[in-house]
Amino acid sequence: MSLAVSLLLCAMCRSVSSAEDPYMSRALKLMSETPLIDGHNDLPWQLRQQFDNQLNKVDLNTLETTHTNIPKIKTGRLGAQFWSAYVPCESQHKDAVRQTLEQIDVVHRMCEKYPNALMFATSSQDIAEAFKRNKTASLIGVEGGHSIDSSLGTLRTFYHLGVRYLTLTHSCNTPWADNWLVDTGSEPSQHDGLSPFGKQVxxxxxxxxxxxxxxxxxxxxxxxxxxxxxxxxxxxxxxAYTVCPHKRNVPDEVLKRVKETEGIVMVNFYNDYVSCSHTATLADVADHFDHIRTVAGSDIIGFGGDYDGVERVPEGLEDVSKVPSLVAELLRRGWSDQEVSAALGNNLLRVLKRAEEVRDSLNKLSPDDVPIPSEEVKNPCRTDDGYPNGGAFPSLSITALLLTLALQYLISRGTS
Incomplete structure (x- = not known):
């Protein structure tokens, strides 16, 4: 083979190899028009574990011991992120509220330290504004009802600090709600789901x-x-439970109800929930997207990577920067631009706007200040402050006696 022919073949190979994947080009275009909103990222927990929340000791521009840093966020076209304010179940009935407040604080400080990359957000409007400014809207989700210590006042305080979702349980029952392990048989149900106070929540x-x-x-x-x-x-x-029958996943009957109620399922990337094994691929994750679309339509689907909260992630989705590859895969599988845009962020924006509308429609209601019954939260680390008679309600006989004495007093006043 002549030198000229060899050079020509090499040039042709370089041309082919450098040609853009049309699906990736289309994916990046859609991600420039609609914010990718991810439902769950545990970077704040990694900052606690690795640096004790000392942000002065870490640079998110160069951090390489996590799935998430600022360059990866930019490459992954992450438009909005719910950062998880997670603390372990072991903190329940102890210092869960303090630890959760520290995780909320670290999200606020992340946004303050990196204002060119991150913008603190609490609303659908904030997400749109951050996207317009080419920043990642940073919202907070508290992962686990144990974080509110069975207190509606604490729940409200978290909301005022910017928390926009609460995961009702993590992997332990609370005094007012059962957790997913009940479905595995490894933990007993304590409340048949939600207690009356859980319904107040x-x-x-x-x-x-x-x-x-x-x-x-x-x-x-x-x-x-x-x-x-x-x-x-x-x-x-x-x-999706049908694709991987793990109890952390969502069965088809519930997917259909999510569609009826116009909610959203944000697909997790953890291998154990994707393939029910230690290994998984990007294609396996796309199978969950396809299944949910088949059962309940593309209008209930979102992205919920769980990066930095899990040990094993799929090949092809090794960190936050790889998400555009998944978007391209959905397009390759025949998803329309409209369906992909819905999953990227439009579905979550719709859900958040609807929650805001419900809030506005209920603005005449007073905050619920009826506490959980004291006997449901009694433990050595909790006082009875706020409960009359140390948390005990008077018996019927004592109540009757008090009413009789009061009546006698009023009669005596009237005849004196």
């Missing part, structure tokens, strides 16, 4: 405009919330 979240997150709850709680919530519910990081 749901109603108060509706009044506030806080999204109800059903990842980590058993099927019974899923149905109870879908029955009673005035606003659509979300699954911030769960996948």
């Amino acid at each position: 749901i109603a108060e979240m509706n009044r506030l405009g806080m999204l109800i997150d059903l990842s980590h709850v058993p099927i019974r709680v899923m149905h109870q919330v879908l029955d009673m919530s005035k606003a659509p519910a979300i699954f911030s990081h769960s996948s």
